[in-house]
Every structure is written in structure tokens, then in C-alpha cells.
Amino acid sequence: MTTLSEPKTVSEVPEIVKSMARPPRVMVTKIGLDGHDRGSRLVASFLRDAGMEVIYTGPWQQVATVVNQAAQEDVDCIGVSSLATDHLLVPKLKKAMDEAGLSDVVVIVGGIVPEEDEKMLHEHGVAKVFHPGCSRDEIVSDIAHLIAARRKVLGDDV
Amino acid sequence: MSTDGRNARLGQDFEDGQDKWQRAYEKHLPGEAKRRNRSGIEVKPIYTPEDWNPENYMPDLGFPGDTPFTRGIYPTMHRGRSWTQRQLIGLATPEDYNARMRRIVDTGATALSVIPCNSVYRGYDIDEVDVEILGTCGTTINTVEDMDVCLRDVPIGDMSIALNDPSPFTLLAFMLCVAKRRGISWDRVSGTSNQSDYISHFVANHMFFRLALDGARRVFVDHVDFANKFLPSWNPVSVVGQHMQQSGATPAEAMAFTLASAVQYAEDCQSRGLDVDAFLPRFTFFFDISISFFEEIAKFRAGRRIWARLAKERLGAKDPRAWRFKFHAQTSGVDLTRQQPLNNIARVATQAIAGILGGLQSMHTDAYDEVLSTPTEAAAKIAIQTQNILREEAGLTDVIDPLGGSYYVEALTDQMEEQIMAVFDEIDAAGGMFEAVKNGLVQDKIGESSLEFQRKVETGEQTIVGVNKYQDDEAINSPPLERPSLETMEAQIATLKKFKQDRSNADVQRALSALSRACGDETDNIFGRLVEAADAGATHGEICACLREELGFGQPLIAA
Numbered sequence: 082m083t084t085l086s087e088p089k090t091v092s093e094v095p096e097i098v099k100s101m102a103r104p105p106r107v108m109v110t111k112i113g114l115d116g117h118d119r120g121s122r123l124v125a126s127f128l129r130d131a132g133m134e135v136i137y138t139g140p141w142q143q144v145a146t147v148v149n150q151a152a153q154e155d156v157d158c159i160g161v162s163s164l165a166t167d168h169l170l171v172p173k174l175k176k177a178m179d180e181a182g183l184s185d186v187v188v189i190v191g192g193i194v195p196e197e198d199e200k201m202l203h204e205h206g207v208a209k210v211f212h213p214g215c216s217r218d219e220i221v222s223d224i225a226h227l228i229a230a231r232r233k234v235l236g237d238d239v
Numbered sequence: 240m241s242t243d244g245r246n247a248r249l250g251q252d253f254e255d256g257q258d259k260w261q262r263a264y265e266k267h268l269p270g271e272a273k274r275r276n277r278s279g280i281e282v283k284p285i286y287t288p289e290d291w292n293p294e295n296y297m298p299d300l301g302f303p304g305d306t307p308f309t310r311g312i313y314p315t316m317h318r319g320r321s322w323t324q325r326q327l328i329g330l331a332t333p334e335d336y337n338a339r340m341r342r343i344v345d346t347g348a349t350a351l352s353v354i355p356c357n358s359v360y361r362g363y364d365i366d367e368v369d370v371e372i373l374g375t376c377g378t379t380i381n382t383v384e385d386m387d388v389c390l391r392d393v394p395i396g397d398m399s400i401a402l403n404d405p406s407p408f409t410l411l412a413f414m415l416c417v418a419k420r421r422g423i424s425w426d427r428v429s430g431t432s433n434q435s436d437y438i439s440h441f442v443a444n445h446m447f448f449r450l451a452l453d454g455a456r457r458v459f460v461d462h463v464d465f466a467n468k469f470l471p472s473w474n475p476v477s478v479v480g481q482h483m484q485q486s487g488a489t490p491a492e493a494m495a496f497t498l499a500s501a502v503q504y505a506e507d508c509q510s511r512g513l514d515v516d517a518f519l520p521r522f523t524f525f526f527d528i529s530i531s532f533f534e535e536i537a538k539f540r541a542g543r544r545i546w547a548r549l550a551k552e553r554l555g556a557k558d559p560r561a562w563r564f565k566f567h568a569q570t571s572g573v574d575l576t577r578q579q580p581l582n583n584i585a586r587v588a589t590q591a592i593a594g595i596l597g598g599l600q601s602m603h604t605d606a607y608d609e610v611l612s613t614p615t616e617a618a619a620k621i622a623i624q625t626q627n628i629l630r631e632e633a634g635l636t637d638v639i640d641p642l643g644g645s646y647y648v649e650a651l652t653d654q655m656e657e658q659i660m661a662v663f664d665e666i667d668a669a670g671g672m673f674e675a676v677k678n679g680l681v682q683d684k685i686g687e688s689s690l691e692f693q694r695k696v697e698t699g700e701q702t703i704v705g706v707n708k709y710q711d712d713e714a715i716n717s718p719p720l721e722r723p724s725l726e727t728m729e730a731q732i733a734t735l736k737k738f739k740q741d742r743s744n745a746d747v748q749r750a751l752s753a754l755s756r757a758c759g760d761e762t763d764n765i766f767g768r769l770v771e772a773a774d775a776g777a778t779h780g781e782i783c784a785c786l787r788e789e790l791g792f793g794q795p796l797i798a799a
Contacts, residue, residue, distance in 0.1 A: 105798075111370055112359035113357075113369065114358055114361045114363075114368060114372060115357050116360075116362070116440075116444050116445025116446045116447070117374075117444050117445070117446075117486075118444075118445060118486075119485070119486050119487055120687055121571075122686060122689070123689065123690070123693055126690060129717040139795070140445050140688075141351040141361065141445075153426075165357055165372075165375070165376040165613075166372050166375040166376060166613070166722075167372060169371040169372050169375070170369055170371055170372065173369070173371075193610060193612065194610070195611055195718075195720055196716070196717040197720055198716070198720075199718065212577050213576065213577045213610055214576055214577055214578050214703070214705075214706040214714075217693075217697055217699070
């Protein structure tokens with residue numbers, strides 16, 4: 082597990098992130114069996130470059146480990162990257178999060194996710210599914226807004 | 240190669256013509272921005288004899304089938320024998336695989352491949368992982384019995400079979416046991432261990448069972464040694480540039496890393512006392528074909544030339560078969576888009592043409608829908624027919640290396656060669672590929688190139704139709720999912736459990752103990768013991784667990 086906070090490239094930190102009392106904290110992970118991580122590495126660097134604190138787990142994580150780490154790291158959001166159907170484990174992840182009292186943590190999924198699966202993921206409380214070809218701006222902005230909304234609901238300093 | 244000064248050999252007419260063209264060009268396109276290919280090489284608007292001198296024909300190109308092999312590795316190339324149409328297939332249960340594979344053979348595939356379920360890549364049996372994801376991306380093969388079902392009615396021995404078999408090569412072990420049971424001599428078992436390149440798994444796609452690098456090195460050499468002794472028709476080594484290019488390496492970097500890996504593997508075999516002329520002719524390569532058309536063609540031509548030199552001069556191979564750069568290539572999945580997915584058919588065809596003109600020996604064309612879901616059978620059929628169209632309608636195989644002698648392609652081949660060698664030398668200076676991967680050098684380079692490509696897409700320097708240009712809001716309809724049901728997979732797990740009950744556990748334990756001992760005994764052959772263990776009934780998961788225990792657990796360096 083690596084924590085990324087120093088941007089490698091200079092890029093615009095969006096207003097919404099600047100306005101937050103503390104930087105958004107996002108865990109970028111791959112659960113299940115697949116190891117293809119180009120997408121998750123890219124997204125991790127997008128978020129870091131946009132002023133977020135990123136906890137990057139690498140591939141092959143167990144659901145239980147992800148939930149434990151998310152609790153310890155006090156993350157606002159868990160981003161699950163899926164190339165080879167590993168997103169089918171997200172309902173298990175959500176269940177384990179509920180049991181650990183993390184129901185309010187935002188869950189997003191990115192990768193090769195067929196339509197039918199996207200519906201299923203939304204039914205299980207996934208806030209957003211990002212597909213291939215989705216832009217950096219859309220990813221950063223959507224995640225920042227979801228996190229701001231979460232903090233508001235919690236009565237946290239946004 | 241071009242020179243800055245004017246080339247006297249081209250005469251006054253050439254100079255006058257060139258000056259006139261230059262003025263006209265600059266008038267129409269004043270201050271035009273430079274264009275660069277994916278490897279960063281500047282691409283000029285025109286190439287002339289200044290850029291490549293046909294007098295260098297023999298040293299630079301020669302004839303196909305002879306050094307330096309720029310024009311191809313066989314005298315007849317695709318006129319003599321078409322490339323092998325090798326579509327990767329794998330899904331669900333061994334029964335499902337067998338049924339689908341037989342239909343694919345009927346549409347013209349001339350060779351088979353087996354893709355196992357991701358649980359197999361990760362070194363587990365199906366009863367050790369979450370049932371939801373089993374069989375969704377490959378076939379669940381855990382035992383000799385599973386392989387027997389996969390290959391039912393397949394004439395092993397008459398067909399080339401490529402196994403996407405991550406080290407420790409249990410799929411090959413299972414197939415050898417099936418051959419033995421069917422009375423087929425191992426002499427006749429032909430094909431390739433497609434995923435023997437453990438370095439590429441460690442670096443790029445992480446599809447491995449987490450054996451430590453040193454242990455993987457031992458298993459690799461043992462497997463080559465075993466093939467040398469017992470499997471004369473098998474290619475034990477496929478060095479894979481595809482994983483690294485898909486992971487973000489530029490075409491030049493991917494070629495350099497692949498060549499550096501091949502040299503590493505060959506030198507590892509040599510230090511174990513294996514004869515280079517016995518093992519090197521069985522090395523094969525596997526590359527990505529991106530849509531950067533001319534760059535890919537030049538990549539392959541340069542790769543052939545460099546490999547011939549490395550095999551001969553550095554590794555000391557005397558058998559000309561060892562100098563031949565035999566490669567399989569797959570059209571690039573990363574270039575495909577979810578937006579307007581039918582456009583992917585055009586992309587795959589373009590990539591495939593580059594591969595064919597680049598002189599490949601074997602090809603997989605991607606299904607257009609792989610960016611939407613695991614490919615459907617209908618889309619896989621279009622991919623196969625694309626190959627048939629290019630070969631038999633478009634006449635691409637009529638002339639060998641038809642772009643040879645093009646000033647552009649020759650100059651680009653030279654430039655790619657230079658750039659590939661620069662990266663290769665950097666890896667060499669870091670102590671070779673094994674060390675360079677251990678300390679993260681290769682991972683960093685891939686990470687940086689992947690970010691750079693992303694930047695170009697974002698700035699619009701790199702067009703991707705339907706994504707950053709010519710977009711529309713056409714709805715994206717995923718094809719219906721072809722996925723095994725949970726019940727099917729649960730039944731498969733029950734079959735495995737029954738298999739474990741019915742076998743002789745004493746035999747399995749004995750065989751696994753012998754495998755453990757072989758790990759500590761350099762004079763023994765781990766792969767040979769592994770075949771015995773498979774024959775005794777040991778499962779894939781049990782074999783992998785035994786090796787992890789004995790040879791150490793590996794964690795890849797993740798560069799974000």
C-alpha cells in the first residue's frame with residue numbers, strides 16, 4: 082500500500098477541492114483476481130494531481146483487507162478498478178462496509194463494466210461507474226462532488 | 240541514414256526539386272508543428288533517398304530468410320505459409336470451452352489456444368476463491384481431468400496448441416498427462432508456453448501466482464531444460480512485449496524490454512549449462528500491434544534485425560534457426576473504445592494490416608466488443624473473418640515485405656532500431672532485465688510513458704475517434720453477457736471436490752513431497768516433478784501453493 086500526496090505533474094487543483102477544510106482521501110484499489118492495473122495507476126495519479134490524498138493498494142486485494150484499511154485510513158471514498166469482472170465482488174464489499182459501519186463512504190467503480198452490471202452496482206449503492214474513455218476532469222470533478230456531498234451529510238467541515 | 244549536408248550522389252536535379260518542394264510546402268503550412276510517433280520519433284512530411292540509400296540494400300535489408308532478416312525470417316514468408324490464426328479462447332467450464340473451441344476451429348482457426356480463468360493465473364483452485372468471478376474471463380482448469388475435457392476430440396499431436404500458462408506451467412503438465420493417457424508421444428505435442436515470461440508478469444500485468452522472482456527464474460530454466468530433453472516440438476519460451484506495451488510502454492520501449500528479457504532468459508539458461516543452439520531456436524516472441532501503423536511495422540522490422548545480431552554475436556548461437564525472430568502478435572485492446580464500438584472493427588483491421596506487413600508468424604485479432612465485456616462469440620467471429628479477408632481478398636500476402644525500400648519505412652526502421660538499442664543499453668547498464676525489474680527501473684519507465692500518452696489524449700495531440708473527437712451521444716449497448724451461471728460454477732466446484740475425494744491422497748502427497756524436495760535440489764528438475772505430481776492427481780492450486788512455500792512469495796513493485 083502506498084499513500085500518494087505529492088503531485089508529480091503540475092495541474093489545476095479544482096476549486097471544490099481547494100475549498101474543502103481538508104483534502105479528500107480516496108482509496109484506489111483492485112479487489113479479486115485480476116492484475117491489470119494501468120487504469121488504476123492512471124486514476125490514482127489524476128486524483129493526486131488534483132490535490133487529493135490517495136491510498137493506493139495495488140491489485141488482488143481481499144474485501145476484508147480493503148474495508149479494514151479504509152476504516153484505518155479514514156477515507157471518504159473507495160474507488161474499485163475492474164478490467165476482468167472483479168466488480169462482481171462489489172456487492173460483497175458494500176456488505177462488509179455496512180457491517181464495519183462504513184456505509185457512508187462513497188464507492189465508485191471504473192473499468193470494463195457492462196450495462197447490466199452497472200445497473201446491479203447502482204442497486205448496491207455504487208455512486209458512479211466510470212467507463213473507458215472517460216476524461217480526467219469528469220473523474221476528478223465527480224469524485225470531489227460526491228465527497229463534498231458526503232461530508233455535508235455527515236455534518237463534517239466540507 | 241540522413242545527413243545534414245546535401246548528398247552529392249543525388250545530383251543537382253534532386254537539390255532543385257527538393258528546394259522547390261520545400262518552399263511550396265512551407266508556404267502552405269508555415270510554422271507547422273512537429274509530429275512525433277508514439278515512441279517520440281519526429282515524423283517528417285516526406286522521405287527521400289537522403290533518408291535511406293538503396294546502396295545499403297544488402298547490409299540493411301538483404302533477402303527474406305537470411306541475415307539481417309529485416310524483410311522476414313523465412314524465404315517464402317506468407318506466400319509459403321500463412322500466419323497462424325490463433326484466437327485466444329477461454330471461458331466457463333472445460334465443457335463450455337470444448338464446445339466453443341470446436342466451433343472456432345470450424346470457422347478457420349488453424350491452431351488453438353487456452354486461456355485459463357484468472358483464478359488459475361493467481362495460482363488457486365476454484366474452491367479457494369469467490370465463486371462470482373469464476374470462469375468469467377477464462378476456463379477453470381485445475382486438474383488433468385479438466386484438461387482432458389477441454390481437449391475432447393482434439394487431435395493433440397496434429398494441432399498446435401498455445402497455452403496461456405503462467406509459470407509454473409501446470410496447463411502444459413496437464414496436457415502432457417492427457418497425451419500420455421491417450422497414447423500420444425510427447426514428440427508430437429506442439430505449441431507454445433505463451434506466458435512463460437515471468438518478468439513481464441511481474442512488471443506489467445501482474446497475472447502471476449506471486450512466486451518470488453528468484454523462484455520463478457529457477458522454474459523457468461527447468462521448464463526450458465525439460466522441453467529440450469522431452470518435447471522436441473514445443474516452444475517453451477514466449478517473450479512477451481505485449482504486456483508491457485498494453486501497460487503503457489511505447490512501441491520502442493516494449494521492443495527493447497522484450498529483447499532485454501530474451502537475452503536475460505537465454506543467459507540464465509546458458510549459465511545453467513544449456514546449449515544455446517538447442518534452446519534458442521525455440522524462443523518465440525509475442526507483441527502488441529497498436530494503431531500507430533508505420534511505427535509498428537518499423538518496430539517489427541527493427542526487432543528482427545536486432546535479434547539476429549544479439550542471437551549471433553552476444554549469445555553465440557550458430558544455428559541460423561536461433562537468429563530468426565518468430566513472433567505472435569495481438570491487436571491492441573488499449574486502442575479500442577467503448578464509444579461507437581463498431582469503429583473497433585476498423586481499428587482491429589488497421590492494426591492487423593500493420594502486423595501482417597510487419598511479417599508476423601501468428602496473430603490474434605481482438606473482438607470489437609472486448610471493451611464492453613468479455614468478448615462474445617459473434618464478435619470473435621468477425622475478428623477471425625477480418626484475418627481471412629486481409630489474407631484472401633486484399634492480397635496482402637502476394638508480396639514479401641511490400642514496404643521494403645520505402646524511404647520512410649527504411650528510415651523509420653533505422654530510427655526505431657536506434658531508439659530500441661538506447662533503451663536496451665540502459666537496461667544492460669543496470670545489470671540486465673532481472674535487476675532492472677527488481678529495482679523498478681522498467682516499471683518507472685512504463686508508468687511515465689503511460690502518463691505521457693494520457694496527456695496527449697487529453698490535449699488532443701492524439702486523436703481517439705469518438706472519445707476526444709467526432710463524439711456523439713449514441714447510446715452504448717452492451718451485448719448480452721455470455722457468462723456462466725453461479726450454479727454452473729458451483730457444480731464445477733463440486734466436481735473438483737469429488738475429484739479430490741476419489742484420488743489417492745497418498746500418491747498426491749508423495750508427488751508433492753518430491754516436488755518440494757526438487758525445489759531445494761538444483762540437480763533435480765522442478766517441472767519434471769510437477770508433471771509427475773499432476774499425473775498423480777495434484778491440482779493446480781496445490782502445486783502452486785507448494786512452490787510458493789518452497790521458493791518464496793513475490794510482491795510486485797507497484798509504481799503509480
